[in-house]
Amino acid sequence: MSELSEVTCVVIVAESIVEPRLLDDLVACGVRGWTLTPAQGQGPRNRGVSEIEGGSIRLDVLASDTVVERIWQLLESDYFHDYAVSAWSYPVRVLRTDRYR
């Protein structure tokens, strides 16, 4: 088997209303793919309107350190203040590293 390499997984949980905008922004950051699933839960501010339409979404993105840095800057400048968004990251090991760089 080929050797496993490390990339970073960024998980973003957001109110679904921002989904189209967030996906456009992630592509602009250099993200080439993601996994999107419905999510449920509650944040500390409970400011979203998601309970009525669409719920929340969870995005799992695997990316290089450079792209991950851009994602954090994007979330900090455009999303965290106004929208119900949480995010975290952790290192993961993958085959075919080129898919995520």
Added chain:
Amino acid sequence: MTLDLIATNVFSVPVLAFALGLLAAAIKADLRLPDAAYQAISIYLLLAIGLKGGVALREADLAEVAAPVAVAIILGVTIPILAFLVLRFLTKLGPVDRGALAAHYGSTSLVTFTAALVFLESLNVSYEGYVATLLAILEIPGILVGLLLAGSMSKNSAGADASSQRRWAESLREVLTGRSVLLLAGGLVMGVLTGPEGFVRVEPFFGGLFTGVLALFLLEMGMLAGRRLGDLRQAGFGLVVFAILFPIVAGVLGIGGGLLAGMSTGGAMVLGVLCASASYIAAPAAVRLALPTANPGITLTASLGMTFPFNLVIGIPLYWGIAQWLAPVLG
């Protein structure tokens, strides 16, 4: 307004389903309509209303429809401005939250409208079939006027920077191409094109099942509204007064406008209900995109937690009583 009218309304299956939803929320029951079912039901209701309205529109005289449409547009612009001004006196809310509320109260509630039709049908009162056209028309201007009011009065949210412009563009797109307008307008066109002969083939589904499906939707709305009732304390007395009294004022304006435009008593009452109702589907999405600093806790508590239950239980028979009272004067 007699007690019989209230009883007819309250003891209808859709309103009782709403009450069951409220109870389920109060006792924290493990009851929830799956999201996919909720989406499918809302698509069904919008398309059914649009289709039936389109069939009626095809048979209506253009001259007969023109005046009510003009009145609806005027009301769609006037009511959010009025709400914005009234909120300034009743609450301490800033312009962004007042604009957000104005957008909600300027737009309409499909379910309140539908419940009003079911109420009139239970009383065998006729109304103009094209009222669905007025619903589609009233969806849009109220939201836009509310957003513009918030923007023009608030330096923070109306900045000319790129991100602000982007938010407005996204919000405008949400309003104009969102599910509500697309399905209502699309259903109207389909109804006009297919006519009564074409509608007969789908009538068992879009007509016969309609009230039952509405009851399922109201069960879910009852649970959503029930969860908002807990937020009433943070709303403040002024907002509670607004959420109950403003719909009556807007309803009277709608009824009066409808009668002056030549509508029947039933039709004018439906226009009154459209003006009295507050949006909790189209407006929250548009407001969230354009005015992210507005607090949805305030707008949803008012529109969904207070105005919607009030209209559903008391407002609908009240507006019918007002319409009957005003009809000899203005009709």
